[in-house]
Amino acid sequence: MITSIIVLAAGRSVRMGVQKLSLNYRGKPLLQCTLERVLAANADEVLAVIPTGDQALLSIAADFPIRPVQVPPGGVMAASIVAGTCAARPDAGAIMIALGDMPDVKTATFRTLLNLATPEGIVVPTYKGQFGNPVVFGEAFRVSLTALTGEGGGRSVYEKHRDRVSFVAVDDPGILRDIDRPEDLE
Numbered sequence: 731m732i733t734s735i736i737v738l739a740a741g742r743s744v745r746m747g748v749q750k751l752s753l754n755y756r757g758k759p760l761l762q763c764t765l766e767r768v769l770a771a772n773a774d775e776v777l778a779v780i781p782t783g784d785q786a787l788l789s790i791a792a793d794f795p796i797r798p799v800q801v802p803p804g805g806v807m808a809a810s811i812v813a814g815t816c817a818a819r820p821d822a823g824a825i826m827i828a829l830g831d832m833p834d835v836k837t838a839t840f841r842t843l844l845n846l847a848t849p850e851g852i853v854v855p856t857y858k859g860q861f862g863n864p865v866v867f868g869e870a871f872r873v874s875l876t877a878l879t880g881e882g883g884g885r886s887v888y889e890k891h892r893d894r895v896s897f898v899a900v901d902d903p904g905i906l907r908d909i910d911r912p913e914d915l916e
Contacts, residue, residue, distance in 0.1 A: 731823035733844050734775040735768055735864075736814030737761075739787055739830035740801050751830050752786040755915055761790045763833035769794060771840030773826065775819050779810040808878035815875040823849045825872065827884050828864035834904030835864065842900060852888045852895045855905045861897070862905025870894075 739751050739761055751761040761778070768776055776796040780787045781803035791798045799817045801810055811827060818825050824847035826840070839855060843866050846853045853866040865884055867875060874887045888895050909915060 731847065731849065732775075732819060732821050733773040733824050733826065733847060734777065734818040734822040735771065735773045735826040735828055735840070735844075736799075736811070736818060737764060737768055737776065737778045737796075737828045737830050738807065738810045738814070739764075739791075740779045740781045740803070740805060740810045741807070741831070749784065749786065750909060752790065753915060755833055755909065759786075759790050760833055760909060760915075761787060761830050762793070764828070764830050764835075765791070765794050765796065767833065767835060767837050768828055768840060769796070770837040771844060773840075773844060775822065777814050777817055778830070779814045781805075806879075806881050807883045808880050811878050811884060812876050815872060823847070823869050824866050825869070825875070826864050826866045827875075829908060831909045832863055832904065832907065833909065834907050836900075836902045836904055839900050839902045839905060840864065843898065846896060846898060850894065852891060854888060854895055854897050855900045855902070856897050857900060857903055857905050860906055862900075862902075863908075864905075868894075
């Protein structure tokens with residue numbers, strides 16, 4: 731089955747106070763750390779949704795075999811998911827939504843989730859009973875993803891279709907940890 735990963739990297743970074751994805755995290759730009767892990771999952775396609783004209787993020791993305799998708803700066807999460815989903819390969823049987831500010835998700839977790847993907851299901855990782863990211867949506871949910879609005883992200887889709895969700899326990903606290911504040915960089 732063809733798989734696409736959409737890395738959301740167009741957030742406003744409100745809690746950080748500056749564009750966080752180009753900040754140093756363990757010796758590299760934060761987005762670079764995330765993309766390295768995502769690419770090692772060996773999906774058929776990786777897209778990064780980036781604010782239009784953000785040269786720092788476009789430069790980071792240019793170092794990888796990914797396709798940047800530009801969206802207007804300051805948009806909401808749903809707009810990024812819609813743009814990425816619309817740009818994804820039309821023959822993708824599953825689309826993973828990953829967050830650019832979650833650099834500690836293990837490559838093995840990305841692979842596990844992709845391996846469990848089906849065109850008719852949704853795969854949500856859990857760690858110690860807590861839901862995390864990334865989430866994989868089968869192609870049956872593409873229309874729902876392109877109809878999203880607001881800041882809620884894909885959670886509303888899997889909440890509406892809980893009977894089609896597989897919750898997968900992973901040994902990876904990285905699925906819960908995003909970098910939102912300056913102290914998170916330490």
